[in-house]
Amino acid sequence: MADILEIKNLTKIYGQGKENLCVLENANLTVARGTFVVLLGPSGSGKSTLLNLIGMLDTATSGEILLEGKDITKIKSETKRSALRLKKIGFVFQFDGLLPEFNLLENAAMPGLMRGKNETRRAQNLLDQLGVGSMSHKMPADLSGGEKQRAAIARALCNKPDLLLADEPTGNLDAARKEQVFKDFATLA
Ligand SMILES: Nc1ncnc2c1ncn2[C@@H]1O[C@H](COP(=O)(O)OP(=O)(O)OP(=O)(O)O)[C@@H](O)[C@H]1O
Ligand SMILES: [Mg+2]
Incomplete structure (x- = not known):
């Protein structure tokens, strides 16, 4: 069975031109089904950014996010993204x-x-x-x-x-x- 999550060369740049901020640069991560992973890093290091990309609340600049082997960065329809999110993903936010x-x-x-x-x-x-x-x-x-x-x-x-x-x-x-x-x-x- 495919890993629950596989992230390949994920890059996220906020803004554009001189004002841009590269928060994730070619990030890679594999999470096996049934495991529990903790992301640690200082404030502003990109933890929420990564979670928002995985949860399809934001879109990546480049790279792939495979959820059960399927690249969710390719799903552009908000209806489809919402349906998949409801079916597969649970969220607990910093504020309730x-x-x-x-x-x-x-x-x-x-x-x-x-x-x-x-x-x-x-x-x-x-x-x-x-x-x-x-x-x-x-x-x-x-x-x-x-x-x-x-x-x-x-x-x-x-x-x-x-x-x-x-x-x-x-x-x-x-x-x-x-x-x-x-x-x-x-x-x-
Ligand atoms: N929508 C946005 N537009 C531009 N810059 C952003 C945006 N969201 C976050 N950033 C910037 O991206 C960087 C990473 O932010 P992020 O929220 O992912 O950090 P974090 O690791 O979750 O921090 P914290 O521990 O404080 O929650 C920060 O420098 C932040 O200012
Ligand atoms: Mg955060």
């Missing part, structure tokens, strides 16, 4: 990105709903596991940063993504909770 008009449980179950599946029970179990199960009917505005971030993690996991991308997913969490999230990710992988 929850939908403010839905409660935590609805937020966590949202990717399933978008695929026509009711995954409310699974979403509730994940919220329980992450310690925010009792808050499932609260709205995001009424919760702390860490609580929201845990709900965002539940949402990403609920959809059983083939590839889970997490950009500083524990930034708002205390030390014990941080460690638990990494353990959960490793178990899941």
